Amino acid sequence: MFDDLRDLYQEVILDHGRKPRNFRRLEDADRSARGDNPMCGDRMELWLKLGPEGEIADAAFLGRGCAISMASASLMTETVKGKTQAQAKEMGEKFRILAMTGTCPECNGAIAEDMERLAPLSGVHEFPSRVKCATLAWHTLKAALEGTKEATSE
Amino acid sequence: MNVTLKPAPASLDVARIRRDFPILSQTVRGRPLVFLDSGASAQKPRAVIEAMVRCMETAYANVHRGAYHLSEVATESYEAARAAAARFLNAADPREIVFTRNSTEAINLVAHSWGRGVMKPGQAVLVSEMEHHANLVPWQMLRDDGRGIELRVCRVNDEGELDLEDLAVKLADGKVGLVAVTHMSNVLGTVTPVERIVALAHAHGAKVLLDGSQAAVHRRVDVQAIGCDFYCFTGHKLYGPTGIGVLWARLEHLERMPPFLGGGDMIASVTLERSEWAPPPAKFEAGTPPIVEAVGLHAAIDYVTAVGMPAIEAHERALVDHAMRRLSEVEGLTLLGRAQDRGGVFSFTLDNAHPHDLSTLLDRAGIAVRAGRHCAEPLHTRFGLEGGTCRASFGLYTTCEEIDVLAEALVKAREFFA
Numbered sequence: 001m002f003d004d005l006r007d008l009y010q011e012v013i014l015d016h017g018r019k020p021r022n023f024r025r026l027e028d029a030d031r032s033a034r035g036d037n038p039m040c041g042d043r044m045e046l047w048l049k050l051g052p053e054g055e056i057a058d059a060a061f062l063g064r065g066c067a068i069s070m071a072s073a074s075l076m077t078e079t080v081k082g083k084t085q086a087q088a089k090e091m092g093e094k095f096r097i098l099a100m101t102g103t104c105p106e107c108n109g110a111i112a113e114d115m116e117r118l119a120p121l122s123g124v125h126e127f128p129s130r131v132k133c134a135t136l137a138w139h140t141l142k143a144a145l146e147g148t149k150e151a152t153s154e
Numbered sequence: 155m156n157v158t159l160k161p162a163p164a165s166l167d168v169a170r171i172r173r174d175f176p177i178l179s180q181t182v183r184g185r186p187l188v189f190l191d192s193g194a195s196a197q198k199p200r201a202v203i204e205a206m207v208r209c210m211e212t213a214y215a216n217v218h219r220g221a222y223h224l225s226e227v228a229t230e231s232y233e234a235a236r237a238a239a240a241r242f243l244n245a246a247d248p249r250e251i252v253f254t255r256n257s258t259e260a261i262n263l264v265a266h267s268w269g270r271g272v273m274k275p276g277q278a279v280l281v282s283e284m285e286h287h288a289n290l291v292p293w294q295m296l297r298d299d300g301r302g303i304e305l306r307v308c309r310v311n312d313e314g315e316l317d318l319e320d321l322a323v324k325l326a327d328g329k330v331g332l333v334a335v336t337h338m339s340n341v342l343g344t345v346t347p348v349e350r351i352v353a354l355a356h357a358h359g360a361k362v363l364l365d366g367s368q369a370a371v372h373r374r375v376d377v378q379a380i381g382c383d384f385y386c387f388t389g390h391k392l393y394g395p396t397g398i399g400v401l402w403a404r405l406e407h408l409e410r411m412p413p414f415l416g417g418g419d420m421i422a423s424v425t426l427e428r429s430e431w432a433p434p435p436a437k438f439e440a441g442t443p444p445i446v447e448a449v450g451l452h453a454a455i456d457y458v459t460a461v462g463m464p465a466i467e468a469h470e471r472a473l474v475d476h477a478m479r480r481l482s483e484v485e486g487l488t489l490l491g492r493a494q495d496r497g498g499v500f501s502f503t504l505d506n507a508h509p510h511d512l513s514t515l516l517d518r519a520g521i522a523v524r525a526g527r528h529c530a531e532p533l534h535t536r537f538g539l540e541g542g543t544c545r546a547s548f549g550l551y552t553t554c555e556e557i558d559v560l561a562e563a564l565v566k567a568r569e570f571f572a
Contacts, residue, residue: 001518001566002515002518002566002570004518005514009511009570014571039526040509040510040526040542041526041531041534041542042541043540064540064541065508065510065541066510067508067511067571068511127514130510133510
């Protein structure tokens with residue numbers, strides 16, 4: 001009955017949804033922000049630790065939400081580690097395009113490999129009401145980096 | 155021995171009714187549509203659609219204004235809709251019917267005109283934990299308005315029923331001026347004991363507003379028998395159009411209340427300095443009203459009346475029993491609320507699937523359910539379900555077979571996320 005939904009719920013998404021990585025509070029974080037999706041109740045808190053060059057040395061989150069939003073946050077914390085802040089923001093922009101269109105023609109260069117890891121989430125583009133589930137984590141990351149503290153994917 | 159035989163309500167020919175709703179014959183992603191979101195907004199029978207088209211094609215003009223034929227016809231239709239709404243609620247007088255945009259606007263009207271115009275500082279409004287935001291937020295706004303109106307909240311027990319002891323406690327000091335509660339929860343399906351609530355409230359000097367958005371669709375409502383002071387429902391949940399709602403209030407209350415919105419049609423006379431208000435209901439209907447929508451609502455009321463509210467209620471009882479049985483069999487499913495008296499609204503969670511993931515899956519099976527907190531966030535918090543629930547809600551066209559499709563899809567969904 002649900003076979004065609006395997007494009008949306010790929011094994012990697014179900015896995016990260018069930019067992020999100022970096023699912024913990026980061027003590028002595030340099031940046032943090034809360035992400036909220038008031039319509040559905042998804043909520044997360046994100047912490048970042050910055051390295052000597054201002055790069056993202058560590059990222060972790062806690063929160064609640066659907067499989068898509070949890071998996072997206074989990075994959076995000078894995079992929080932004082070691083990236084410069086500018087790269088992380090660029091990845092967020094590209095991810096938004098990926099989630100909305102299903103493709104990312106300009107996902108190349110230094111971030112190409114990491115964008116490839118996020119590709120399993122591209123299936124949400126066929127589910128307009130679910131795009132915001134996938135992008136909440138990245139909105140929250142942007143808020144943390146820009147110091148706005150609160151993000152919403154509404 | 156005297157035996158009184160109650161006539162059994164005429165049974166409802168669901169197959170025939172379904173043919174009256176054009177939208178129900180469509181398929182979603184290759185599967186027959188199983189529409190289980192009537193609690194959010196119901197589908198429309200052809201009678202409503204055609205009445206609105208006919209109005210616009212043959213009998214449309216602005217109301218209460220022109221002394222020409224079309225305006226007189228339109229005015230007659232509009233006022234006939236008011237009379238139909240009055241009969242539908244068994245109101246004593248059509249002048250007790252105020253047309254609004256929806257239930258939300260009806261409650262805001264009372265919060266504004268009664269809350270700010272009639273209630274006194276030091277008085278309180280008493281709502282319940284199970285209210286839709288529409289019957290909570292306007293009262294919070296009233297409380298925060300600096301008029302010294304307090305807001306109290308009656309608890310809901312673990313079964314999802316109103317805690318009447320708590321209600322009595324919160325009424326005891328006589329400061330509550332208005333009890334504003336739902337007649338049927340849009341999340342729990344709980345039908346509240348409105349006659350008892352009214353008796354309790356009136357004994358303590360409080361008026362009663364009932365939010366009938368859900369209840370009026372599912373059972374016969376008689377405002378005089380209930381004895382309440384304000385009652386509201388919305389057209390689009392009653393198989394009518396969006397953009398029209400009904401506030402019923404006792405005429406004596408409407409006469410005491412200041413207007414809500416100002417403008418044309420609600421005045422008796424206007425000078426540049428001041429205005430005098432028209433008598434109710436016109437006093438509360440500023441501007442061009444929802445004319446076509448009133449005609450649609452009238453057709454919807456005629457439709458459910460012709461089917462018969464007792465038959466609709468009996469059909470729904472059968473659906474509720476069937477859903478209770480089938481959903482209880484789904485492993486890992488938890489139902490929110492187990493009230494004795496309930497209507498066809500079922501909110502639930504499945505142990506390994508988030509409500510949003512679940513509703514995406516169910517959509518693939520052609521099943522439309524709502525996921526989230528259904529405009530009742532405090533109630534979800536009360537039950538520790540901040541992540542929301544899935545909700546299946548029934549209409550008069552819902553069948554037991556559709557509930558079977560839902561139950562089977564839920565079992566498969568659980569396997570999917572295992």
